[in-house]
Amino acid sequence: xxxxxxxxxxxxxxxxxxxxxxxxxxxxxxxxxxxxxxxxxxxxxxxxxxxxxxxxxxxxxxxxxxxxxxxxxxxxxxxxxxxxxxxxxxxxxxxxxxxxxxxxxxxxxxxxxxxxxxxxxxxxxxxxxxxxxxxxxxxxxxxxxxxxxxxxxxxxxxxxxxxxxxxxxxxxxxxxxxxxxxxxxxxxxxxxxxxxxxxxxxxxxxxxxxxxxxxxxxxxxxxxxxxxxxxxxxxxxxxxxxxxxxxxxxxxxxxxxxxxxxxxxxxxxxxxxxxxxxxxxxxxxxxxxxxxxxxxxxxxxxxxxxxxx
Numbered sequence: 001x002x003x004x005x006x007x008x009x010x011x012x013x014x015x016x017x018x019x020x021x022x023x024x025x026x027x028x029x030x031x032x033x034x035x036x037x038x039x040x041x042x043x044x045x046x047x048x049x050x051x052x053x054x055x056x057x058x059x060x061x062x063x064x065x066x067x068x069x070x071x072x073x074x075x076x077x078x079x080x081x082x083x084x085x086x087x088x089x090x091x092x093x094x095x096x097x098x099x100x101x102x103x104x105x106x107x108x109x110x111x112x113x114x115x116x117x118x119x120x121x122x123x124x125x126x127x128x129x130x131x132x133x134x135x136x137x138x139x140x141x142x143x144x145x146x147x148x149x150x151x152x153x154x155x156x157x158x159x160x161x162x163x164x165x166x167x168x169x170x171x172x173x174x175x176x177x178x179x180x181x182x183x184x185x186x187x188x189x190x191x192x193x194x195x196x197x198x199x200x201x202x203x204x205x206x207x208x209x210x211x212x213x214x215x216x217x218x219x220x221x222x223x224x225x226x227x228x229x230x231x232x233x234x235x236x237x238x239x240x241x242x243x244x245x246x247x248x249x250x251x252x253x254x255x256x257x258x259x260x261x262x263x264x265x266x267x268x269x270x271x272x273x274x275x276x277x278x279x280x281x282x283x284x285x286x287x288x289x290x291x292x293x294x295x296x297x298x299x300x301x302x303x304x305x306x307x308x309x
Contacts, residue, residue: 036056072130076148076289082290094106112131142199152218268281
């Protein structure tokens with residue numbers, strides 16, 4: 001039987017889109033997206049790329065008077081490294097809203113493990129079953145949190161995803177940045193998915209990466225470029241500044257980041273108080289990229305506050 005969520009798996013950092021992510025033994029994919037697997041668990045493989053071909057995701061049926069929230073994202077949205085479906089951030093957001101506004105909100109987890117915003121990268125969100133569910137549904141609020149897997153590059157032993165001409169430095173030309181262009185396409189698309197009106201679109205600055213090179217990701221892109229680039233993309237696409245949710249800072253990411261801001265060897269059980277490590281590392285899970293259960297609760301609260309709910 002698979003040991004789906006264990007500390008040993010947390011230490012495996014692969015260069016491919018999905019390698020090192022603990023598998024949900026029922027779905028054969030990381031985390032707990034609102035999907036179902038069409039094959040039996042004993043027919044699943046240890047390869048997410050194979051399993052996701054038989055994964056089916058569907059939008060929720062609309063209910064009168066209920067506000068539909070769709071959470072678009074990667075494994076951090078799907079809830080990889082959380083201990084159960086109740087702990088992924090969209091599910092925790094749903095629990096928080098249900099307690100505060102009974103029967104008013106329905107939150108759908110559309111996270112696709114390993115996925116990217118870039119259409120040209122190794123695992124585009126645009127080709128995943130979760131994307132199919134997104135475009136087949138109608139939504140009142142859509143929260144987008146993609147980019148972490150886009151930050152993979154060959155210099156960090158990852159796939160060659162990140163186009164290093166993307167930044168907000170002087171001379172930056174947004175039209176030359178594929179990430180910016182594909183993000184704009186996603187915003188344009190989701191604005192067509194309302195129920196008789198344009199949905200409210202929110203964009204999240206992804207959480208910090210606690211150690212360079214984890215999963216083949218470039219820490220400078222995640223901790224220095226995205227906190228500036230995502231708000232820039234929002235402004236360029238007429239997403240109000242109030243609809244930019246700063247998950248990065250809320251999860252302990254410092255302004256004007258430098259590598260020394262985080263422990264030299266990343267979060268460990270011996271450094272629980274440094275750099276907000278308790279949101280990424282405890283006995284339940286110790287990962288440098290994905291929050292633990294406590295961290296996912298913090299993430300859900302950040303998004304709830306960002307939504308003004």
